[in-house]
Amino acid sequence: MRSAFTLIELIFTMVIVGLVFMVVPKIVFVTNKSFETVSREDALYNAVSMAGIVASLPWDENNTLYSAVLGTDSTQPAYLCDATTGFYRIGGFKGGRNCIEGSAAKASPIGREDLFYNDLDDYDGYSVTTATPNGSKYLLSVKVRYLADPPPGGVVDFSALPAVSTSSNIKEVNVTVTNAAGRVKSPFVSSVYYESANIGQTGIKRRAWR
Numbered sequence: 001m002r003s004a005f006t007l008i009e010l011i012f013t014m015v016i017v018g019l020v021f022m023v024v025p026k027i028v029f030v031t032n033k034s035f036e037t038v039s040r041e042d043a044l045y046n047a048v049s050m051a052g053i054v055a056s057l058p059w060d061e062n063n064t065l066y067s068a069v070l071g072t073d074s075t076q077p078a079y080l081c082d083a084t085t086g087f088y089r090i091g092g093f094k095g096g097r098n099c100i101e102g103s104a105a106k107a108s109p110i111g112r113e114d115l116f117y118n119d120l121d122d123y124d125g126y127s128v129t130t131a132t133p134n135g136s137k138y139l140l141s142v143k144v145r146y147l148a149d150p151p152p153g154g155v156v157d158f159s160a161l162p163a164v165s166t167s168s169n170i171k172e173v174n175v176t177v178t179n180a181a182g183r184v185k186s187p188f189v190s191s192v193y194y195e196s197a198n199i200g201q202t203g204i205k206r207r208a209w210r
Contacts, residue, residue, distance in 0.1 A: 039136040044190055046130050046140055047177040051192045054173050058119045059196055061108045067201040068098040071106040073166035078152035107167040110144055129180045137180040147172050158195045169198040
């Protein structure tokens, strides 16, 4: 006797095939969405990590040589640090916010002074394409600029401070992560900001290595 599908078997087969075509695309969609979420989280983690690396560096190239507060182009009396203030920052105590006399100890222009990334603003213009565990690529870029010195006292809104072309006592680090060129996924842009002040380098019982 020839075997054949019964009507009930055929109906069950059609139901199973229908469920497969309904469920599988949804599983693929949810999986891809989950991968995209993980990729974005990984990219944002890279941005935060990069901000942490930059923030750990000396404030200026001259802070790799001097631990004191550096001179700037600021003309606000509250930020003066010269002979008129006894070479210490107003508001601090002598020995705690010392300044350095001379043009050699002034804050440097934004950008790299040599081949090394050894101070905060050396990373201005730095960019790198990062790959997540899922293969998705993101562009990580860094921008550093001087911000106008805020008025002394009170709460400071750094986002309201304009950028200045001359040296001031505030540097802003902006780390942005976005889709790398050629990546066809949905647009993604996120930024991390870090503001750093000219307060010198901290050292505890530090002595030169000889």
